Amino acid sequence: MKRHAFLLACAFLLCWSGPAWAVQGHGEAEGPVVHLMAHLLLGVALLFFLYVLHTKPPDAGYSWRSLKLSLLFFLFWDMDHLFVHWFAGQMHTDIRDSGARLVEDYFVGPRTLLSFLYYLGRYDHLLCVPALWLFTTSLRGFYRSNENRRQGSNGHGV
Amino acid sequence: MEESISLPLFPVYLVDYLGATVMVILSLIALSFARRLTRLEPKNILWAYFFWFSLVMVVFSFSRGMGHFLPYVFRFAGMPQVWDLLDPYSGGLNTIALCGVAILTLHYHNTAVLIERAKVEALSLELANERLKVAHADLSSLNQTLEQQVEERTHDLRLSEEKFRGFFEGSKDMIYFCDAEGRICDINESGLQLLGVGQRQDLLGQPLAEFFSDRQRWKQYHALLETEGQVKDFEAEFVGREDGRLYLMITASVITDRVGVTQGCQGIAKDLTNFRKMMEQLVHSEKMTSVGQLAAGVAHEINTPLGIILGYAQLLEEDFAEQTEVHETLLIIEKQAKICRRIVADLLNFSRQTQEHDKLYADLNQCLEEVLAIVNHTLNMDHIFIHRCLAENLPKTCFDNERLRQVFVNLLTNAHHAIGSEGIIGVWSRWHEESGQVEIIIGDSGSGIPPDQLGRIFDPFYTTKGVGKGTGLGLSVSFGIIQDHSGRIEVKSPPQEPELYALDMHTTFHIFLPVIAADQE
Numbered sequence: 001m002k003r004h005a006f007l008l009a010c011a012f013l014l015c016w017s018g019p020a021w022a023v024q025g026h027g028e029a030e031g032p033v034v035h036l037m038a039h040l041l042l043g044v045a046l047l048f049f050l051y052v053l054h055t056k057p058p059d060a061g062y063s064w065r066s067l068k069l070s071l072l073f074f075l076f077w078d079m080d081h082l083f084v085h086w087f088a089g090q091m092h093t094d095i096r097d098s099g100a101r102l103v104e105d106y107f108v109g110p111r112t113l114l115s116f117l118y119y120l121g122r123y124d125h126l127l128c129v130p131a132l133w134l135f136t137t138s139l140r141g142f143y144r145s146n147e148n149r150r151q152g153s154n155g156h157g158v
Numbered sequence: 159m160e161e162s163i164s165l166p167l168f169p170v171y172l173v174d175y176l177g178a179t180v181m182v183i184l185s186l187i188a189l190s191f192a193r194r195l196t197r198l199e200p201k202n203i204l205w206a207y208f209f210w211f212s213l214v215m216v217v218f219s220f221s222r223g224m225g226h227f228l229p230y231v232f233r234f235a236g237m238p239q240v241w242d243l244l245d246p247y248s249g250g251l252n253t254i255a256l257c258g259v260a261i262l263t264l265h266y267h268n269t270a271v272l273i274e275r276a277k278v279e280a281l282s283l284e285l286a287n288e289r290l291k292v293a294h295a296d297l298s299s300l301n302q303t304l305e306q307q308v309e310e311r312t313h314d315l316r317l318s319e320e321k322f323r324g325f326f327e328g329s330k331d332m333i334y335f336c337d338a339e340g341r342i343c344d345i346n347e348s349g350l351q352l353l354g355v356g357q358r359q360d361l362l363g364q365p366l367a368e369f370f371s372d373r374q375r376w377k378q379y380h381a382l383l384e385t386e387g388q389v390k391d392f393e394a395e396f397v398g399r400e401d402g403r404l405y406l407m408i409t410a411s412v413i414t415d416r417v418g419v420t421q422g423c424q425g426i427a428k429d430l431t432n433f434r435k436m437m438e439q440l441v442h443s444e445k446m447t448s449v450g451q452l453a454a455g456v457a458h459e460i461n462t463p464l465g466i467i468l469g470y471a472q473l474l475e476e477d478f479a480e481q482t483e484v485h486e487t488l489l490i491i492e493k494q495a496k497i498c499r500r501i502v503a504d505l506l507n508f509s510r511q512t513q514e515h516d517k518l519y520a521d522l523n524q525c526l527e528e529v530l531a532i533v534n535h536t537l538n539m540d541h542i543f544i545h546r547c548l549a550e551n552l553p554k555t556c557f558d559n560e561r562l563r564q565v566f567v568n569l570l571t572n573a574h575h576a577i578g579s580e581g582i583i584g585v586w587s588r589w590h591e592e593s594g595q596v597e598i599i600i601g602d603s604g605s606g607i608p609p610d611q612l613g614r615i616f617d618p619f620y621t622t623k624g625v626g627k628g629t630g631l632g633l634s635v636s637f638g639i640i641q642d643h644s645g646r647i648e649v650k651s652p653p654q655e656p657e658l659y660a661l662d663m664h665t666t667f668h669i670f671l672p673v674i675a676a677d678q679e
Binding site: 119126143150 | 165170180181187249250253266267
């Protein structure tokens with residue numbers, strides 16, 4: 001019975017023919033959208049990882065605390081970037097219409113909160129550098145504790 | 159026109175350039191630590207995640223760094239269009255890096271969960287493996303020692319079996335096992351000998367009840383076993399050996415299985431035959447002693463007035479002429495008084511209260527021959543044949559010739575009376591070197607003695623003869639004389655020796671006398 005229905009559906013579709021686009025076209029706006037989606041995906045992943053570490057904490061040591069802080073900073077940095085990218089997209093039209101512009105030394109734009117936040121958002125390295133610093137510290141802690149444990153088990157440790 | 163703001167970009171650029179540089183350095187340091195961690199523990203999924211995370215961060219840092227530096231480089235180089243060409247690729251690389259980090263992060267958790275499960279399973283597998291190893295070690299150890307254990311147990315079992323078998327076969331008492339129906343299923347060698355059975359196979363399967371002389375006694379034995387599960391010191395008479403009945407004292411118990419169902423019984427029977435015979439002899443001896451003492455007292459008291467009566471009767475005979483009535487009467491008195499005196503003498507003989515007799519070192523065979531010569535004529539008159547079988551190696555011994563003659567005469571006379579006419583009297587003499595005794599057997603082919611009379615024939619005044627034919631003192635006197643010689647006299651009717659029975663002997667008297675050397679006497 002199912003087989004007959006499937007064959008009938010196939011026959012109907014063959015009779016209802018039209019033009020096909022095998023390769024999808026990609027417009028200019030796709031780049032920023034994909035980048036925003038990538039940031040969104042990263043944010044979700046970081047949130048998920050933080051949630052896992054919070055609900056099932058593997059350890060309460062310094063390295064794990066550093067890792068969690070690092071992830072938190074990465075998350076803030078990601079949100080900051082989301083905001084900056086979104087605002088930058090808005091600025092393409094707003095700045096053009098309002099006469100705002102980027103010159104060599106100054107950002108000149110309308111006196112709005114959004115534009116001020118955009119300016120602050122440009123300091124994203126103040127978030128990602130601590131994040132990477134904490135991440136590196138965490139890795140160093142993991143490495144040292146691991147090394148100490150290995151030496152201890154081999155009879156060379158303290 | 160809307161009011162505008164003017165914010166300095168120099169701090170932004172400064173933070174961008176410095177931050178990008180620091181990012182590149184930190185990402186490289188992080189990659190270095192992550193690589194070391196993966197080298198330390200290559201199978202650790204977290205370290206692997208950190209390694210790839212750091213690697214992507216290096217790519218991302220470089221890409222962003224180039225995004226900050228290269229536009230100005232190309233602008234100063236007079237080729238700003240080059241950066242316009244490279245900018246999409248740099249942005250695309252950043253996007254890919256972000257996606258990569260996100261995917262790694264999401265994927266790490268799933269992998270970690272899977273690995274955690276695998277670890278748990280591996281741990282349980284490892285534990286099971288450990289237990290298996292322990293079990294294998296135990297099994298291996300057991301296997302190695304099993305043969306030794308079996309050998310030791312077998313050795314113990316063999317020892318136990320040998321002990322049991324030794325006790326079973328070596329016991330002088332009868333040990334038997336019966337099945338639930340009371341049939342003998344095993345019995346030891348002593349049991350076979352007691353019951354007079356040559357081969358064990360002939361006895362196995364026979365009901366034990368058949369060996370009880372008294373059926374009622376068997377029922378009592380069986381009832382006790384059924385009700386109390388055991389019998390203790392149960393005396394019973396068995397039919398067994400050819401030489402008569404057995405008196406056994408049985409201690410037996412029921413054999414049950416685990417659920418209490420009776421499987422049979424096991425018992426030990428002690429032979430009390432000799433003990434009972436000895437007891438009977440002892441009782442008889444005590445009785446004879448008592449009777450002898452009584453008879454001796456009576457005889458002693460009668461002896462004096464009897465002598466006076468006899469003396470006065472003989473004196474009076476001289477005062478009256480012969481053939482007169484008074485003289486005849488006095489003769490009768492004298493005759494009866496003499497009979498009385500003989501009886502009294504016999505009683506004193508029986509009780510050994512007479513004076514000491516002379517015992518001489520002589521040949522018993524000769525004594526027997528002399529007696530046989532005396533009675534031979536009388537026996538021939540009644541067609542009684544004498545079968546004599548006298549041992550040639552019979553040693554001499556000390557005995558009172560006259561009194562033993564009296565014993566032999568008594569026994570031969572009894573034999574004559576038992577046969578009546580036409581029969582055989584057998585006389586044997588034997589030397590038992592191992593016991594140091596000589597045995598004189600006098601038997602007859604008479605009618606035999608009923609079992610109920612066997613225990614009484616040596617009693618004084620006990621006789622089966624008619625009035626006036628016997629005083630009942632012959633065997634009593636003989637008994638006393640033999641005892642006076644430290645011997646013993648036994649009667650068997652019928653005789654138990656096939657040789658005697660083959661000669662048609664129905665009653666045999668056995669006299670056992672110790673051989674006493676002349677100097678000992």
